[in-house]
Amino acid sequence: MITVSNLTKSYGKNRGVNDISFSVPEGQIVGFLGPNGAGKTTTMNIITGYLSADTGKVEIAGIDMQKTPIEAKRHIGYLPEQPPLYHAMTVNEYLDFVYDLKEIKIDDRKSHISEICGNLGLADVRSRVIGHLSKGYKQRVGFAQALLGDPDVLILDEPTIGLDPRQIVEIRNVIKEMGKQRTIILSTHILPEVSAVCERVLVISNGVIVADDNPENLTSNLKGNRTQIIRVAGSSDEVQTLISNISGVSSVKPLGKMEPESIDFLVENESGVDIRKPLFYELSKAGYPLLMLRPQNDSLEDIFLQLTEEGK
Amino acid sequence: MQAIFKRDFGAYFTSAIGYVYISSYILVLNLYFYLVNILGASMSLAGIFSFMLLVMMFVTPILTMRVFSEDFKQKTDQLLLTAPVTSTAIVLGKFFSSLAVFGCLLALTILWPIALYIFGGFNLDEVVGNYIGIISIGAAYISIGVFVSAMTENQVIAAIGSLAIFIALYILEIVALFFYASGVLPTFIMRIFMFISIFGRYSDITRGLLALDTIVFFVSVCAFFLFLTTRVIEKRRKG
Numbered sequence: 001m002i003t004v005s006n007l008t009k010s011y012g013k014n015r016g017v018n019d020i021s022f023s024v025p026e027g028q029i030v031g032f033l034g035p036n037g038a039g040k041t042t043t044m045n046i047i048t049g050y051l052s053a054d055t056g057k058v059e060i061a062g063i064d065m066q067k068t069p070i071e072a073k074r075h076i077g078y079l080p081e082q083p084p085l086y087h088a089m090t091v092n093e094y095l096d097f098v099y100d101l102k103e104i105k106i107d108d109r110k111s112h113i114s115e116i117c118g119n120l121g122l123a124d125v126r127s128r129v130i131g132h133l134s135k136g137y138k139q140r141v142g143f144a145q146a147l148l149g150d151p152d153v154l155i156l157d158e159p160t161i162g163l164d165p166r167q168i169v170e171i172r173n174v175i176k177e178m179g180k181q182r183t184i185i186l187s188t189h190i191l192p193e194v195s196a197v198c199e200r201v202l203v204i205s206n207g208v209i210v211a212d213d214n215p216e217n218l219t220s221n222l223k224g225n226r227t228q229i230i231r232v233a234g235s236s237d238e239v240q241t242l243i244s245n246i247s248g249v250s251s252v253k254p255l256g257k258m259e260p261e262s263i264d265f266l267v268e269n270e271s272g273v274d275i276r277k278p279l280f281y282e283l284s285k286a287g288y289p290l291l292m293l294r295p296q297n298d299s300l301e302d303i304f305l306q307l308t309e310e311g312k
Numbered sequence: 313m314q315a316i317f318k319r320d321f322g323a324y325f326t327s328a329i330g331y332v333y334i335s336s337y338i339l340v341l342n343l344y345f346y347l348v349n350i351l352g353a354s355m356s357l358a359g360i361f362s363f364m365l366l367v368m369m370f371v372t373p374i375l376t377m378r379v380f381s382e383d384f385k386q387k388t389d390q391l392l393l394t395a396p397v398t399s400t401a402i403v404l405g406k407f408f409s410s411l412a413v414f415g416c417l418l419a420l421t422i423l424w425p426i427a428l429y430i431f432g433g434f435n436l437d438e439v440v441g442n443y444i445g446i447i448s449i450g451a452a453y454i455s456i457g458v459f460v461s462a463m464t465e466n467q468v469i470a471a472i473g474s475l476a477i478f479i480a481l482y483i484l485e486i487v488a489l490f491f492y493a494s495g496v497l498p499t500f501i502m503r504i505f506m507f508i509s510i511f512g513r514y515s516d517i518t519r520g521l522l523a524l525d526t527i528v529f530f531v532s533v534c535a536f537f538l539f540l541t542t543r544v545i546e547k548r549r550k551g
Contacts, residue, residue, distance in 0.1 A: 101316065
């Protein structure tokens with residue numbers, strides 16, 4: 001549905017995007033992950049035809065963005081980083097304007113706009129002036145604008161930024177719902193968002209794609225060793241020696257006292273070995289009760305740091 | 313194009329700008345009409361149209377400063393440029409919305425010939441000629457203002473920039489005339505100046521000479537600057 005080949009874009013001497021290629025099949029939700037300034041927004045701006053690339057090609061539904069931009073743009077709904085809103089207009093006026101601007105050919109304008117407003121929880125604010133709305137509502141109006149005309153492709157630049165936690169969950173659900181019939185690229189630097197919403201992750205760093213996989217694979221492929229944080233009631237040195245003697249454990253690091261009369265350790269094991277059971281039995285045999293065992297599951301964050309550091 | 317025209321035209325009147333432009337302009341013009349045509353008992357509209365042209369230099373920037381600058385600032389250009397419309401359609405939609413506000417102002421000035429008609433009589437050729445002339449020159453001015461506003465996201469710079477261009481064009485003619493009169497400027501260069509001279513051409517119109525080449529000239533100026541504006545917009549996309 002979206003094919004990007006050999007995209008390069010420079011700003012002066014800096015390469016904003018450097019020879020990026022990927023394609024997204026119909027109906028896939030792709031997360032564009034990367035630190036600030038990695039080239040996410042630039043890439044999205046090129047895909048939507050807002051910027052032109054120095055070299056390379058973008059095809060939307062087989063239509064070349066460079067050669068026939070008008071036709072290609074009909075397939076895209078775009079929510080930029082800052083929603084493109086006219087603050088003096090009411091929500092209704094604005095959506096009416098966008099409907100005309102995009103030359104949408106859905107017969108029933110009223111029910112189409114109402115349906116989108118309903119899905120996004122905008123029904124109550126439709127007659128209010130956009131400038132007076134809260135940030136969360138503005139973001140949703142921007143979202144509504146992108147959804148007008150039922151485009152096949154949605155490009156969302158940090159769609160949940162500035163929303164409160166409840167709204168974030170709502171918007172994510174909307175995105176997932178939309179993704180059933182549409183192809184979506186969304187950018188974010190919030191990692192849980194990727195695992196929550198996306199089927200595939202493109203990690204971009206310094207204008208280059210450094211990883212392209214689904215979130216689960218990305219986690220298991222790149223993370224050979226698993227780590228657990230454990231809390232044990234006992235003295236530091238003895239417990240450390242005890243744990244490091246268990247077969248399969250590759251390293252033990254004391255983390256300090258988090259709770260009275262106990263000590264926390266970071267235990268790393270060799271890949272493919274489950275050390276939880278031996279750990280439990282050994283500690284209990286030696287009379288050191290195990291108070292907590294928690295696998296470190298923020299591993300996507302580690303991977304992200306690992307990948308983007310490598311890129312530098 | 314229609315959607316953009318409608319939005320921009322409406323925006324002039326949801327903000328204060330449309331009202332400020334029309335009320336300040338019409339106030340000054342009506343004052344002139346009162347002093348010259350009523351107190352001075354003049355039946356000619358030539359003077360007030362020349363005066364209108366002079367004031368136009370100062371009020372047109374109010375009209376055009378926000379045209380593109382505001383979109384760039386608010387990032388709404390991202391909506392316009394990623395919508396399935398050409399940059400020509402965007403430029404034309406915005407240009408015609410400004411021209412339409414100018415048209416609203418002109419509609420109010422219809423009272424002048426009506427007043428003259430009721431209280432004496434007036435020269436129809438002069439009135440028609442002046443209206444056609446002022447519309448074409450207004451369009452040329454607005455196209456220059458639109459062009460300047462496409463080059464900056466700062467409305468103040470857009471306003472001062474177009475004001476500077478208008479005043480420069482005005483002064484250039486006076487300076488050229490001065491040097492020509494003192495024999496410094498060769499005749500063929502003066503001819504070029506007279507050809508591109510907005511005010512020189514306009515004085516033909518106020519005298520009642522509505523030459524086709526003058527109208528063609530203003531329409532060409534307008535087309536030229538609108539074309540340049542689309543190039544500026546395209547250039548921005550290249551980052």
